Amino acid sequence: xxxxxxxxPAFELLQPSSVADAQHLLARYGSDGxxxxxxxxxxxxxxxxxxxxxxxxxxSGIHELKGIRSTADGIEIGAMTTxxxxxxxxxxxxxxxxxxxxxxxxxxxxxxxQGTIGGNVSQDTRCWYYRGGWPCYRxxxxxxxxxxxxxxxxxxxxxxxxxxxxxxxxDTAPALIALDAKFVIRTAKGERVVDxxxxxxxxxxxxxxxxxxxxxxLLTAIRIPSAWAGxxxxxxxxxxxxxxxxxxxxxxxxxxxxxxxxxxxxxxxxAAAARPLxxxxxxxxxxxxxxxxxxxEIAGKLSVQGAVPLQFNAYKIPLMRNLVKRSITGVAxxxxxxxxxx
Amino acid sequence: MPDPTDTRTTEHAAKKLSRRxxxxxxxxxxxxxxxxxxxxxxxxxxxxxxxxxxxxRLLTLSVNGQPRRVDVMKNETLAWTLRYKLGLTGTKxxxxxxxxxxxxxxxxxxxxxxCSVLTxxxxxxxxxxxxxxxxPDGKLHPVQQGVVDEQGFQCxxxxxxxxxxxxGFLNTNPxxxxxxxxHGVSGNLCRCQDYDKILTSLMxxxxxxxxxxxx
Numbered sequence: 001x002x003x004x005x006x007x008x009p010a011f012e013l014l015q016p017s018s019v020a021d022a023q024h025l026l027a028r029y030g031s032d033g034x035x036x037x038x039x040x041x042x043x044x045x046x047x048x049x050x051x052x053x054x055x056x057x058x059x060s061g062i063h064e065l066k067g068i069r070s071t072a073d074g075i076e077i078g079a080m081t082t083x084x085x086x087x088x089x090x091x092x093x094x095x096x097x098x099x100x101x102x103x104x105x106x107x108x109x110x111x112x113x114q115g116t117i118g119g120n121v122s123q124d125t126r127c128w129y130y131r132g133g134w135p136c137y138r139x140x141x142x143x144x145x146x147x148x149x150x151x152x153x154x155x156x157x158x159x160x161x162x163x164x165x166x167x168x169x170x171d172t173a174p175a176l177i178a179l180d181a182k183f184v185i186r187t188a189k190g191e192r193v194v195d196x197x198x199x200x201x202x203x204x205x206x207x208x209x210x211x212x213x214x215x216x217x218l219l220t221a222i223r224i225p226s227a228w229a230g231x232x233x234x235x236x237x238x239x240x241x242x243x244x245x246x247x248x249x250x251x252x253x254x255x256x257x258x259x260x261x262x263x264x265x266x267x268x269x270x271a272a273a274a275r276p277l278x279x280x281x282x283x284x285x286x287x288x289x290x291x292x293x294x295x296x297e298i299a300g301k302l303s304v305q306g307a308v309p310l311q312f313n314a315y316k317i318p319l320m321r322n323l324v325k326r327s328i329t330g331v332a333x334x335x336x337x338x339x340x341x342x
Numbered sequence: 343m344p345d346p347t348d349t350r351t352t353e354h355a356a357k358k359l360s361r362r363x364x365x366x367x368x369x370x371x372x373x374x375x376x377x378x379x380x381x382x383x384x385x386x387x388x389x390x391x392x393x394x395x396x397x398x399r400l401l402t403l404s405v406n407g408q409p410r411r412v413d414v415m416k417n418e419t420l421a422w423t424l425r426y427k428l429g430l431t432g433t434k435x436x437x438x439x440x441x442x443x444x445x446x447x448x449x450x451x452x453x454x455x456x457c458s459v460l461t462x463x464x465x466x467x468x469x470x471x472x473x474x475x476x477x478p479d480g481k482l483h484p485v486q487q488g489v490v491d492e493q494g495f496q497c498x499x500x501x502x503x504x505x506x507x508x509x510g511f512l513n514t515n516p517x518x519x520x521x522x523x524x525h526g527v528s529g530n531l532c533r534c535q536d537y538d539k540i541l542t543s544l545m546x547x548x549x550x551x552x553x554x555x556x557x
Contacts, residue, residue: 005435005438007415007417007418007419007422008417008419009417010415010416010417011416011417012416013416013417013460013462015462015463036460039458039459039460040440040458043419043439043440043458044439046417047438047439056416056417056460058460058463060463061463084452107529108440108443108528108529109453109507109511109525109526109527109528109529110440110443110446110453110454110455110507110529111440111455111529113452113453113454114454114455114458114459242528243528243529244441244529
């Protein structure tokens with residue numbers, strides 16, 4: 001697609017200073033309104049003329065959405081807190097370093113300085129057919145351009161594909177699922193708190209959205225309970241370049257062991273499906289087992305059961321098997337020499 | 343200049359003009375177009391039907407320590423304002439998609455991609471571009487001096503972005519290892535693939551910064 005080097009088409013810029021004001025504006029503009037957090041996802045849509053909102057509602061002036069607070073049970077992160085702040089916060093580093101690790105691996109320093117945790121977990125898919133404005137299922141049409149004999153689909157889904165084969169690109173989402181985080185959403189009817197897993201939508205439920213956010217809803221905060229504070233964490237992201245790139249696959253795990261036995265564990269992967277996947281079957285299979293290479297093998301094999309490759313993404317199956325295995329054994333297979341071979 | 347999209351204005355104006363002044367007007371506006379294409383592009387875009395009143399668009403930005411009065415569209419990025427409204431062309435536009443780093447500026451001392459910031463959102467913040475790094479007496483910033491001394495760049499299109507990223511990073515990490523500094527400026531690309539020399543020159547700049555007590 002041609003790159004347009006001109007200013008974005010005109011829109012009205014609205015800068016509310018409270019969540020209530022933002023909600024009024026969202027209600028007034030309906031589908032003509034666009035929520036702007038850090039803007040790194042938004043500006044691609046607007047600059048490419050794929051989305052043409054009449055009004056952009058900028059949340060950067062709302063102080064109640066910023067900052068990291070300690071609560072009675074854990075911490076609460078405002079949705080407009082930047083990824084740099086999340087990655088560098090001393091409490092998160094000390095107790096929930098899984099989240100700091102994942103935030104530090106997002107995109108580039110400048111993007112982390114501006115991109116927000118709320119935006120990172122709520123961003124849209126990167127499927128270039130969809131983002132290029134093709135009238136695919138996700139855009140309300142009746143075809144998937146990424147799943148045809150000539151389609152380029154190296155980055156697409158191996159699990160849960162249902163007409164649409166796009167994947168969720170967030171790095172922090174699987175970490176938050178592994179930490180059993182809760183997402184706080186402000187709707188027209190009031191506040192709603194959902195599990196991190198429950199925030200995401202598979203295409204068989206709604207093919208046009210990645211999250212449960214409806215028009216007018218705002219994600220206001222993310223709460224991390226203390227239950228997983230100080231657990232053993234593992235995060236790994238595989239991508240083509242060490243900067244900017246979205247994950248080809250990532251994995252996050254949190255684990256408590258006694259001796260060498262796995263007592264409690266949560267594992268999630270992303271970029272395998274249209275939503276970050278919590279691997280509950282794997283968790284159930286390894287709980288109570290020895291933390292060993294054998295257990296890791298079992299976990300890896302179990303994790304890819306039912307995976308269906310497209311023409312160019314079969315590599316993701318052994319990749320996911322190996323990442324899940326490592327997330328149990330806790331040992332990376334050494335930088336460059338990743339064991340991708342099946 | 344009358345709004346070209348408003349037919350009432352142009353009809354009304356045409357009636358009032360004599361043939362002679364009309365021709366003169368066409369000639370002058372032709373010159374204006376050819377000599378100030380950036381300005382013309384900006385003004386033609388602003389006529390796209392933004393409902394914003396002029397008053398709301400007139401901002402006072404803090405750029406390089408100076409208050410700058412400037413007329414800014416709501417949909418305008420900071421890179422656009424700096425380059426085409428304020429003439430600060432040291433800030434380069436490479437990809438315009440937050441993927442190359444050549445438009446990096448400091449906003450409240452933190453590196454940002456100016457192509458991906460709406461100018462209206464930095465009204466109350468301090469913007470520092472490559473033009474504002476040197477002292478008023480012309481003495482280069484230590485990082486700039488490091489680049490000069492080590493001849494770090496080839497074509498140097500990416501240089502302002504790299505320097506701004508490095509300055510932002512060194513303000514909070516004054517004594518980095520080479521690997522840490524590489525991570526700090528990893529949001530900038532060099533098309534000449536001159537990374538090794540760039541890092542050498544930025545490390546030299548870091549050293550000068552520590553020596554000058556600016557770090």
